[in-house]
Amino acid sequence: MDWLYILMPIAGVKIFWPGLIILGVGVGIIGGFFGLGGAWMVTPGLNMLGFPMAFAIGTDIAHMAGKSLISTMRHGKFGNVDYKLGLIMLVGTIIGFEVGAQMVMWLERIGSVEKVVRWIYIALLALIAWMVFHDVFKRKAKARAAAAKGETLDATATGIEWHKTLHKIKIPPMVHLKAAGIYCSAWLPIIVSFLTGWLAGILGIGGGLIRMPALIYLIGCPTHVAVGTDLFEVAISGLYGALTYTYKGRTELVAAMIMLVGAAMGAQVGAVATKYIKGYGIRIAFGLAVIGCAISILMKLVQPWLPQFKKMLDIGATALILGLVSLMSLYIFIRMVQGVREELRRKQQSA
Amino acid sequence: MQWFWRTVPALILFAPGLSLAAGGGGAPMVIVADTRKLDGILAWWGNMYNESHLQFAILTIIIIPVTGVLFGIVADIVMGWIGIDLKTRELAED
Numbered sequence: 001m002d003w004l005y006i007l008m009p010i011a012g013v014k015i016f017w018p019g020l021i022i023l024g025v026g027v028g029i030i031g032g033f034f035g036l037g038g039a040w041m042v043t044p045g046l047n048m049l050g051f052p053m054a055f056a057i058g059t060d061i062a063h064m065a066g067k068s069l070i071s072t073m074r075h076g077k078f079g080n081v082d083y084k085l086g087l088i089m090l091v092g093t094i095i096g097f098e099v100g101a102q103m104v105m106w107l108e109r110i111g112s113v114e115k116v117v118r119w120i121y122i123a124l125l126a127l128i129a130w131m132v133f134h135d136v137f138k139r140k141a142k143a144r145a146a147a148a149k150g151e152t153l154d155a156t157a158t159g160i161e162w163h164k165t166l167h168k169i170k171i172p173p174m175v176h177l178k179a180a181g182i183y184c185s186a187w188l189p190i191i192v193s194f195l196t197g198w199l200a201g202i203l204g205i206g207g208g209l210i211r212m213p214a215l216i217y218l219i220g221c222p223t224h225v226a227v228g229t230d231l232f233e234v235a236i237s238g239l240y241g242a243l244t245y246t247y248k249g250r251t252e253l254v255a256a257m258i259m260l261v262g263a264a265m266g267a268q269v270g271a272v273a274t275k276y277i278k279g280y281g282i283r284i285a286f287g288l289a290v291i292g293c294a295i296s297i298l299m300k301l302v303q304p305w306l307p308q309f310k311k312m313l314d315i316g317a318t319a320l321i322l323g324l325v326s327l328m329s330l331y332i333f334i335r336m337v338q339g340v341r342e343e344l345r346r347k348q349q350s351a
Numbered sequence: 352m353q354w355f356w357r358t359v360p361a362l363i364l365f366a367p368g369l370s371l372a373a374g375g376g377g378a379p380m381v382i383v384a385d386t387r388k389l390d391g392i393l394a395w396w397g398n399m400y401n402e403s404h405l406q407f408a409i410l411t412i413i414i415i416p417v418t419g420v421l422f423g424i425v426a427d428i429v430m431g432w433i434g435i436d437l438k439t440r441e442l443a444e445d
Contacts, residue, residue: 009384035399246407246412253411265422
């Protein structure tokens with residue numbers, strides 16, 4: 001079975017290449033659907049396949065840039081991308097990302113990179129999962145209250161409305177973001193993007209995991225526009241991330257290209273699936289994925305305290321992350337096929 | 352607004368240096384690719400990594416977007432052929 005393994009020329013490790021393709025397809029579908037690069041799944045995934053953490057981060061960012069570009073092209077055609085917002089946020093993202101990436105280099109030098117990165121992941125994933133489900137329950141409560149009065153809640157109404165408070169801050173220059181339907185201070189997206197970029201740089205991700213909910217809850221984008229705009233950001237910041245990590249010598253392009261083959265197909269499926277699923281469907285699926293990811297990382301983190309269960313926890317974490325990617329991808333793929341069939345049927349009827 | 356357009360690019364240019372200064376001491380880790388076990392394109396790739404990280408980085412960020420765009424165009428052709436409407440979608444939360 002030696003042919004199933006390929007030697008990575010830079011990292012010097014032998015990697016199970018079908019694992020790279022599976023990871024690529026899965027994360028391509030999920031990324032195109034949620035508007036993420038998917039590093040929160042791929043970085044631990046690559047680490048589990050045998051890459052050292054710094055190489056897992058760099059390789060993932062490289063593949064993410066290519067895959068997100070494919071998804072952005074698709075979302076752009078649907079009108080899901082607010083390019084003006086994306087470009088404004090890019091400023092904060094790039095500065096924040098570089099600060100974060102330098103911190104990773106420093107953490108690597110003092111030998112704490114793996115531990116620190118994993119703990120930040122856990123805290124962040126827990127916060128995001130809470131935010132998503134708090135929002136879902138709040139919207140349901142609003143819908144129930146409206147129903148009790150005999151009214152129907154507006155189709156675009158949301159649960160959490162923090163963005164409305166933030167939009168009241170009128171520090172110039174003010175910007176009108178057409179595709180997102182927002183009028184706010186330019187400093188809001190700049191500050192939000194700096195913070196999300198800094199965290200992304202530390203975690204070695206494109207930032208979509210943090211920026212997608214930030215676009216929804218802090219900036220006030222509709223879910224579909226948040227997905228598309230975020231992918232535009234991920235593609236550009238991912239390219240910058242690929243440059244900086246590659247220049248620091250932590251990218252394995254051979255692995256990135258193998259993953260890109262799978263991710264290219266998956267990214268198209270995920271992006272087209274958003275056409276057939278409503279905003280809260282995307283939000284709930286996103287929240288579930290975040291919870292699964294947090295549990296798998298936690299299983300790796302508790303190993304030093306439970307050495308007798310190390311092997312079991314290792315297998316469990318790998319199975320959970322691969323199972324999660326497979327189930328989510330399968331769900332999105334099925335919904336996409338159903339949606340396409342329905343669309344084609346309607347087209348035939350009207351012809 | 353002029354100060355804004357001067358400050359922002361300056362910040363982008365100097366941020367790496369500033370953050371490096373904040374990163375503190377310690378020697379940076381140097382990784383060398385072992386090209387003795389490699390041949391063909393992999394050996395060439397590994398050697399380029401050892402000789403110049405800059406060349407290696409530039410080539411990497413050219414190859415990735417080009418591959419992405421190529422796959423995107425192929426998928427466009429396939430989906431258009433299936434008959435999927437790739438230009439409209441309904442914007443609704445629920």
